Amino acid sequence: MNWLSNFVRPKIRALVQKRDVPDNLWLKCSNCDAMLFQRDLAANMQVCQHCGHHMRLSPTERLELLFDEGKYTEHPLPKVLADPLKFRDQKRYADRMKDAVAKQGRSDALVIGDGTIGGIPTVIAAFDFGFMGGSMGMAVGDGIVAAAQLAVQKKAAFVAVPSSGGARMQEGILSLMQLPRTVIAVEQVKEAGLPYIVVLADPTTGGVTASFAMLGDVHIAERGALIGFAGARVIESTIRETLPEGFQRAEYLMDHGMVDIVVHRKDLRDTLARVLGLLMSGPKFGGGKKVESAFAGPHGATQIVLR
């Protein structure tokens, strides 16, 4: 039996195994099934040339796309307590993390970069959906707090690009606590009089939507991006009806007043630059100083103190 399973079976398997096609050459569009040449797709910002479907960008592709000349400085995520609950389902969370770190080549599901957009100093925090579904645990939450702090320090605009299934349940209640923590983070950017823009990328759901992602000064969504609070399956099983066409898509959210602008990815950078440029060039009143907004609180920006 041992000889059979350890020696013969692998041999047979090796014989019938598909010849290795370099899987990075061709890719099937997840929407229209068209076969796309990887290099063309990259040149087209991961948008299908046939149907216009926007595929997910890696956070580094995202940062290169948005920053002037694709140049930015990356900032490491703050170190956090690993696996605070010693969580285990059918697999240990610690092992899932190890796999994700190895696969994605970063410590968690967020990348922070600073640079300029249309010449305006900007800090971007972009999610990596490939890292455990872009889920938000302590490291991601701390990353948003740190990125917001960096923006305040540099008097830069803050742009968040969520792409996340929501809170990371393997961190239990501590992942839920990232909701108030990230709300505090963006509140401090606003108190400093700096713009906070959310670029809603596919998908933005759950606890991420129910916190910083819905609190932007301006909400820009990529075409077709899924944006919502509850998952479609949960809703269907609650109300026992099929969901309306286009439910929870960017265009639908815009129709319902939750999103300002829906853009094609090719226009994203210019849109962002235009919005930031306009927000950052209010008229100077009396003595060249920008007036304090009547809407800003009586207190200036408070420092975010990280552990």
Add this chain to the structure above:
Amino acid sequence: MLNLDFEQSIAELEAKKEELSRVSSSGEINIADEVARIEKKIERLLKDTYAKLTPAQKVQVARHPNRPHAKDYIDALFTDFQPLAGDRHYAEDAAIIGGLARFKGQAVVVMGQERGHDTESRVKHNFGMAKPEGYRKAQRLMALADRFHLPIITLVDTAGAFPGVQAEERGQAEAIAKSIESCLRAAVPIISVVIGEGGSGGAIAIATADRVYMLEHAIYSVISPEGCASILWRSAANAADAAAALRLTAQDLKQLGVIDGIIEEPVGGAHRDPATIQAAVSAMIDAGLQELLSRHPSALKAERRQKFLAMGSKGLS
């Protein structure tokens, strides 16, 4: 009283006691001693059972239909309760009840998710699952409290925010996010008590507070054990495993530094003795409030932020 599945032997004893009492009240034989003996046994059994509830059993206790709900606490702990209604945008949502009231003479704003106690009231309150209008009403009440320097007391008891098409269309996520923001902006003391189930975003929306207390057998989690099991175990049948893994008990949350205090429940759970638990909750709110009222309003806000920013440095031992 509805008995939970792990209370089988207690239920049997209670039935026996009832039967004996019936016989004894008919006056034929005096079996008071026997009844007293059974009562003692029930008490001991309840004490033992409830001292070592598993996380999954705590989930059942936290959701016990006879457990005192928000309205019961409001009626027992507050005077002059004046309910306020509506979000001024779309509708009134009875899943979150709230308004002005006095707590030991002090004017406050009180609000909480109400689950209802029979079919009619459960439907009226949507089983305590608020829609965006509920969270927008909460925002309104918090702003009102802030404007008139009234402390805010919230009673948390929800399976979660309502998942529905219209709730999504009207911005469930935005309503929750803004509700958290409203909590953080209020320059008045905020005290939250998780009286039953603290269900994820629907709970934190009104529980971003200076002091967060939990009842001994209450639960508070990022996702329901059933939801977690169906995702990670691919079967809701593993809900008990998920309940244990999620660390959703008051005792674990205290250790993680997420809550500030645990309110001890009477033997056999809050539903067996509402008056006792209400007195205990009242005492805890009072203590917290006295402490917070001595702070300067702007210090309160800063400390609240700091408290949440510092969270997550403690793991479980």
